[in-house]
Amino acid sequence: MTAAVIAVAALVAGLAVWAGSDSRATVSETAPPPEGTPAQPADVPSTLNEAWRAPSGATPVPVSEAGMVVTASGGEVVGRDAASGQQRWRYARDLPLCTVGSEWDRALAVYRKSDGCSEVTQLDARTGHRTAQRNGDAELGTRLVGDGGYVTATGERLLNTWRDDLVKSMEFGRVYAQVNAGYQPRPNCRYGTVAAAAGRVGVIERCPGEDGARLTVLKAAPDESDQPEEEFSVSLPERRAKLVAMVPGGSAVVLPQARELVLYDPKGNERLRYPLDVPQSDLDAEPDDGVLPTARGPENVYWFTGSRTIALSTEDLSPRWTVHNTRGAGVAYAGRYVTPIGGGLAVLDPADGRTVRTIALDRGDYRGPIEMAAAGPVLLEQRGDTVVGLR
Structure with a gap:
């Protein structure tokens, strides 16, 4: 009798845990991989017409990976046939999406939980199968920036970089629940625009006590993830400077007041300056998600x-x-x-x-x-x- 009571109690407890778990609140509808990826035409067609449309408020840009189109809205991520827009796979949770991006032939869905964007799920773009998952510390308003090898989640006070299995390779800034103090060089700075290239992450820092900003370029994968390694950090004359882009050969920064584009080499040395014939309103605009x-x-x-x-x-x-x-x-x-x-x-x-x-x-x-x-x-x-x- 006692054993039966214990068994029933365990079953009830298990059902209660399952009912409140992430698995209970997750829907995963997968699909076989498509037979092939159609190639681009030899030339741009002379006419183009709308073939389909879908809601996708959680993607800042269209997500196209492995020949599929990934749309995201509410808490739902959908893999679609590019030609017809028809759903092939679907992944949904009872959490709102912060953002969705892609890298490595996979979709990366960042969900909001509590006060931040802390739930990251990686999905095979062809089939919708979940391939990795992690708890992160990304901020609200985050955007994913990839360079082919790593992905960085932007933020005003914290950057997180992950490798292709979603293991954290680098964190920079105001780290939550920090284990070892003193590893972050300037934890009180706020961040502007972010870019990445060839295993490096660039960010505009705006630090207390500094009149201008600074361009800092970091290794995407230092020896220890909680100990960022700077390639360089150089002072910029304007507080509202913005990092436009990075390539293996250097970085480009726009100075709105000077109306100039400034180029830096991979070691942080200024190379050239170019005057910009661009409206001042364009140069002054600040992106909400940290990416131009x-x-x-x-x-x-x-x-x-x-x-x-x-x-x-x-x-x-x-x-x-x-x-x-x-x-x-x-x-x-x-x-x-x-x-x-x-x-x-x-x-x-x-x-x-x-x-x-x-x-x-x-x-x-x-x-x-x-x-x-x-x-x-x-x-x-x-x-x-x-x-x-x-x-």
Whole structure:
């Protein structure tokens, strides 16, 4: 009799734990991997039309990985067929999403719990199978920045970097529940824009007692994750300086007051300064998520200032050309560069910015900025909280 009572009590307790667990509140609908990834066309089509649209308020840019499109809204992450937009897999939790990004052919879903973005789930982009999970310390408003090898979660007071199995490789800033004191060089600073390249993470620091800002570049994977290692940290003359982009050959910083783009080599030495013919309102604007709008192609990094796009060389980020009246950073596609403009898309030669042709496109009453990506032959536009597939 006693054994039976104990067994029933254990069963009831187990059911209570299960009912309140993360597993109980998680839905995972997986799918077999797609047969193949369609290639991009040899040239940009002369016409493009909306093929599908889906809500995706948790993606700051369209997420395209392994030939799939990943959308995210509320607490739900959905893997979609790029051509039709039809759902192939779905992962959902009873928590709101902070942000969703991608790297390593996987989707990275960051969920909000308590006061921060502390639940990170990694999903195979082809099938939706969960491949890794971790508890993190990312801040509200975080954005994921990848360099192909590591991913960094942005924040105003803390940066976290993870490797492909979501093991933390670096933390920088005001560390929560810090075990060893004294490892963080400037824990009272606040952070501006962040960029990454080739195993390095760059950040603009704004520190108490310093008139200007500083550009700090860190190893993405130091010997100990809680002991950041600086490649360099150099003072900047302006408090509102912003890190535009990084490549293996250096970093580019914009100085809004001087209206200049300043290039630094990999050791932190200033190389060149370029005057910027850009509206002051563009230069003064501060991104909410710590990342300036850029897109990478084989030849250029494309920086969207807010009213125009500047092509920067992938070798050292020196400016090559500028196109005016754009609405986003655009995307490298079919050997060309495609950028959103009012009423459609401009197809440009990436070598010199020459307009090859324009494509008319009806976006209804949407007038905001547009982020783009490509999934095989399908072009994707993020218009606010919606992702649109174009064919």
